Amino acid sequence: MKIKSVLYILSALLLVQLQACFVDDDSHVQDTAKTNFNALWHIVDEHYCFFEYKGVDWDSVYNYYAPRVNDDISDQDFFNLCGEMLASLQDGHVNLASAFASSYYWKWFQDYPVNYDERIVHENYLNFDFYQAGGITYKKLRENIGYIYYDSFSSSISPTTLDYILAHFITCDGLIIDVRNNGGGSLSNVEVIASRFIDAPILAGYIQHKTAPAHDALSEPYAYYYRPAEGHILYGKPVVVLTNRHTFSAANNFVQVMKSLPQVTIIGDRTGGGSGLPFTYNLPNGWNLRLSASPILDADGNDTEWGIDPHIKVDMAPNAYQTGRDAILDCAIECIAQQQYIMK
């Protein structure tokens, strides 16, 4: 009886120990700076999608930064070191978030003119008299041109709201869509807006993803299409999209799609890029690492990670605040007024 009881207990313990066989045991991993540094480096190494495109030698980056990490380093210094290392990827979608700070790579717009001043637009073009709905600011300009400012693709727009806005501009000669300083958001909102400016399905671009940890392990580009918004107002008159270097991520994607449409002219500065769909991973210490994991290509199969050139390059004057003039917006108004949009 005793032997039987022991056997039963052993069987039960064996069953409990099955856990050890099936879940990879990382309980031996210590939450130290070295562990977290190696975890950070490996996650980027296995998931970042632009190594080949940007020609980054990630092994060299490791060799440069790893000796500077020791377990006595303070959280703040360790965070700064990691942020510095990640900056070598030159990617606005790569950042590290801890409880006390977030690291960002800002160079993609810091070295360029700002090219947008909300006060100038509101005061001198909208006369502080405009509508706002679903993240969109809009007004009919005195030149009989519709103006839309959309500051973030994170702000969802309902089809009904968009119908109201486009109906408001139905008698206008054209429409200006201002996505300067738009840092991106949801790609589905790109389709919601872009689908109002097409009357037939279009090839919007291609999407890829990593298929394995190797740097060059990318899937075949998958074509994706936008279809006209059936049952809703479509806009077929000339459209000008305004851009600056702070037009990034989903906004960059919006410009990429709009640029392929024949009635659309892009005016302003080169966009900020950010064409990689970001994924996020935890470090062992709980910090979150975001990185570009899935490249999105334009309809010609080109990567737009470094940005998209406008049809007409215009910078705001350095003394714009004194003159009260927005040269990019002025150019757009003139372009529509003279129907000089680029015919492709």
Place this chain on the structure above:
Amino acid sequence: MKRFLYTALLCVTALYAVAQQDSIKPLCPVFTAVEFEAGGVRLIDTYLSPWSYKGWDIALDVELMKAMKLDNYSWVWQQRIGLNYGQTRLSISGAGLTREGGLDYSFAMMRRSNTPIDGLQLYYGGDVSLRAQGLYNYHGGNNPTSVKADISLGLTGMVVYNFSLGKLPLTARYQMNLPLVGVFAQPQYAESYYEVWLGNYRDFLHCGTWANRFDMGNRITIDMHMGSWALRVGYHNRIDTTYENNNRYQLVMHNFVVGFAGDLAGVDYKHNNRPVIRALYNISQ
């Protein structure tokens, strides 16, 4: 001639009587158990994060069993539907947060056979199971969710032992479920669900075999008969693993089980002389 007619009449009457007796179908009540579970869970899903998470899990499970007419009532069917929810944090540091939850259903058919040991019965057969499981990691990005959906065919078996402790009748049971083949969903290594939503289903559904997937369920329960129902206590262990597209998913759950069982649907035995054939064990009426 008269003798022949009487004999024929007697035979017809006898046959009719036998036929009447055979047509009395046994009553097969649906044995029902409702279980509440609580315990611990440990998981890793490298699509979301390369580290393991551990935390708690709660579940609600309903079990139905009924004897089948097949092979003179030596088969039973069993259906289970379960709902679970859990919350986990990084095993290494206790930071981060991943929630998990899902719905599963299984239908099993088992043959039962008695053994030379008094009170011990064996059940063995196959089952088909469906599972929809989701993980949500609060780190954000475009990969916060990992969906687990599968359908599979497998083996299942139970050992049931009826015995008494003093005057208290008990039924101890161990059941194992072992899916063998099936189909499960898993995006590619770092493919976003957005891309899947755009229509890229390539390499999204996978044939699951022990080469890329191993699941197992273990359930040990003791039913303490309390008149017309039974109090159930026990332990439930679940192991789900997949390895596909360079992504690992592993979940191990250990839950304590408490519940009640019996002919909960209510069967009118008093006004019925039909024999009763039960799927699991006898319950006093």
